[in-house]
Amino acid sequence: MIELLSESHGCLVGFQFIGEITSEDYYEVFMPPLRRAIEEYGVIRLFVDISDLQSEGIGAMDDDVREDSRVLYIERQAIVGDEEWERKLNYVDHFFLFPNSDLRFFRKNCEQDAWDWIREGMPQTRRMHASLQ
Known part of the structure; x- marks a missing residue:
């Protein structure tokens, strides 16, 4: 589930x-x-918490998203997970890892640091409105 x-x-x-x-x-x-x-917005930032992810067979969807030129508009990504996921991400690509973006991995106990980093330098904006949900 996502x-x-x-x-x-x-x-x-x-x-x-x-x-x-x-x-x-x-x-x-x-x-x-x-x-x-x-x-x-044109350029976006992405936060993904994978600390409770059980699936590793998601790489097939990777090709679809990478072929979509819009993924080039992801400026910054914060990925939250455990030590095992950090190791795995060094060897495999998953569909939430986008090329040409600033990527940082944070441990589960550092979620607030991940949110702080992903928001760094962002203009203050309203909550995501219903059309994006």
Whole structure:
């Protein structure tokens, strides 16, 4: 399951990945808010918490998102997870890792640091409105 986080606002889109991820989660929950935020703001920032992710078979969706030129508009990514995920991400690409963006990995107990970093230098904006959710 993928959840859009309530902290999402303006050009910042945040998600939590929980358990097994299906293609429906990807196409119906993950991609639509990204596309809408990119259409509205041009360049966006992405927060992804994978600390409860159980699935590793999600790489097939990777090709779809990378072929979409809009992913080039993701300026900064904060990924939150445990030590095991940090090691795995050094060897495999997953569909929430986008090329040409500033990426930092944060441990689960450092979530607030991840939010602070992802928001750094962002203009103050309103909460993400209903059309992005």
